[in-house]
Amino acid sequence: MTTTISDTETRGDGQASDRHSVQTSDKGTTLRHTDDQSIREATICVVGLGYVGLPLAVGFAQSNYRVIGYDIDESTVEQLQAGVDTTGDLSDDSIQDGEISYTTSASQISEADYIIIAVPTPIDEDNQPDLSYIESAATTVGSKMNPGSTVILESTVYPGSTRDVLVPALEDASDLTAGEDFFVGYSPERATPGDEEHGLADVVKVVSGQNKKVLNDVATLYESVVDAGVHRAPSIEVAEACKVVENTQRDLNIAFVNELSMALERLDVDGQAVLEAAGTKWNFHDYRPGLVGGHCIPVDPYFFTYRSAQEGFEPELMQTSRKVNESVPDHVAELTIKALNECHKTLRESRVLVLxxxxxxxxxxxxxxxxxxxxxxxxxxxxxxEGFDPFVDDETIQEQFGIEAQERLSFEGVDAIMLATPHEEFEQLDLEAVSTELADDPALIDVTGALEEDAAAEAGFVYRRL
Incomplete structure (x- = not known):
């Protein structure tokens, strides 16, 4: 049985309960934190300490919250306990900044007033959303959380997932009822790895809750750590949809310029020059062709198309955009082969260095x-x-790509260079000096057009780009 004292009711001592509510259940009585001061005194548990969860945990700790960082990966937790930033996006010093502890012990979840779930939501081999990590995390959280807790999901999902996947798992594991014994919100992550200008505090946070009271509570919590402010979505489903729509829009736009670059190549028209010319119009959106990787843009559209198809509508434009962008790696390989042929190279005797x-x-x-x-x-x-990346260790390159990794960058005897990911370290390459180390008649495949074509031609390269 659960009884709830609302904001305007009177407590047993005769005093008005201003912006607080109390839940009484078989598991005990817990004060519901809804005013600003109470929220500042709350304990927060972040479940999942990856590139989304760890910055959240650190951000709340730096804002003077008591924070528990929970993850099932013992190696990750051990490194964090030793003060090592496991994401590379923060700093070792920030990992221990504030009242924060890292643990693999699920029992500590019971100490939290707010529990934020930030676990992966990948797609499977058939491009179907895999929400098993959410179900597993919800089962763990539900078995440990106390009445009055608020659970906020940050993982990318399709609309309706919080209601249909998260809540049932929490209720089954806790024997509590959402909206009565515990509360649920959703706030889509907007993490951008490697982007120092758009961290947790710098990007507007979309928030939502199962009712107005929870929405205001969740908004107040995030407002305390997000300087850019929050946007209150009218429903959890709106907040869930906005996350996948943000990245689906980017996927669509990139697919357009990728397809455009392939078409203009066959017309023997400089695609980059076309985009620069078109960009002089005030309302032209600047997107450039390239490989579409990562955890968001090539994944999120599948969440939307999956849920839409369940309701009988196939979003064909989104599906076509995915097909276009998935075809780009083959096109880049084709550009490389054509460049090697133009340099009169025998393919099976050629060496290509991927930067x-x-x-x-x-x-x-x-x-x-x-x-x-x-x-x-x-x-x-x-x-x-062969491959070289200043941000990736040699062993990882060899295991992931099955190629030889250069410990130190060397161009000696290489037939072609492919600048695949234009790290800043590569943008100042002296192409004249590099060409002296290469084999005769070298090729340069500059995937994103980061280098100057004229400089490459003057240095003796056969130059190709998207």
């Missing part, structure tokens, strides 16, 4: 890099591939 293997500049994450697909295609032609 940059992570999914985007400035980060070392290679787990969802589309460079791997380019390499796989080139290896089908028995081309010898």
């Amino acid at each position: 940059g293997l992570s999914y985007k500049p400035g980060v070392g994450d290679i787990r969802s890099s589309k460079v791997e697909a380019v390499i796989d295609t080139l290896q089908e032609y028995e081309i010898d591939i």
Whole structure:
């Protein structure tokens, strides 16, 4: 049985209960934190300490909250306890900044007033959303949380997932009722790895709750750590949808310029020059062709198309955009083969050095890099591939890509250079000096057009880009 004292009711001592509510259940009585002062005194548990969860945990700790960081990965937790930033986006000093503790003990979840779940939501081999991590995390949280707790999901999901997946798992594990014994909100993550200008505090946070009271509570919590402010979504489903729509829009726009670059190449028209010319119009949106990797843009559209198809509507434009962007690695491989042929190279005797293997500049994450697909295609032609990335260790490169990793950057005897991920470290390459180390008649495949074509031609390269 559960009884609730609302904001305007009177407590047993005859005093008005201003902006607080009390829940009484079989598990005990817990004060519901709803005023600003009470929220500042709350304990927060972040479940999942990856590139989303760890910055959240650190951000709340730096804002003087007591924070518990929970993860099932013992290695991750051990490193964090030792003061090592496991994401590379923060700093070792910040890991221990404030009242924060890291643990693999689920029992500590019971100490939290707010529990934020930030676990992965990948897609499977059939491009279907995999919400098993959410179900597992919810089962763990539900078995440990106390009445009065608020659970906030940050993982990327399709609309309706909080209601249909998270809440039932929490209720089953806790034997409590959402909206009565505990409360639920959703706030989509907007983390941008490697981008120092758009951290947790700098980007407007979309928040939502199962009712107005929870929405205001969740908004107040995030307002205390997000300088850019919050946007109150009218429903959890709106907040869930906005996350996948943000990245689906980018996928659509990138697909357009990728397809455009392929079409203009066949017309023998400089695609980059076309985009620069079109960009002089005030309302033209500046997108550039490239490999579409990462954990968001190539993944989030599948969440939307999956849920939409369940309701009988196939979003064809979104699906086509995914097909276009997934075809780009093969096109980059084709550009490389054509460049080697133009240089009169025998493919099976050619050496190609790939510069940059992570999914985007400035980060070392290679787990969802589309460079791997380019390499796989080139290896089908028995081309010898070597790789170098200043952000990725050699052993990881060898294991992930199945190629030789250069410990120190060397161009000696290389037939072609592929600048796949334009880290800042590569932008100042002296192409004249580099060309003296290469084999005769070298090729340069500058995937994103980061280098000057004229400089490459003057240095004797056969130059190709998207």
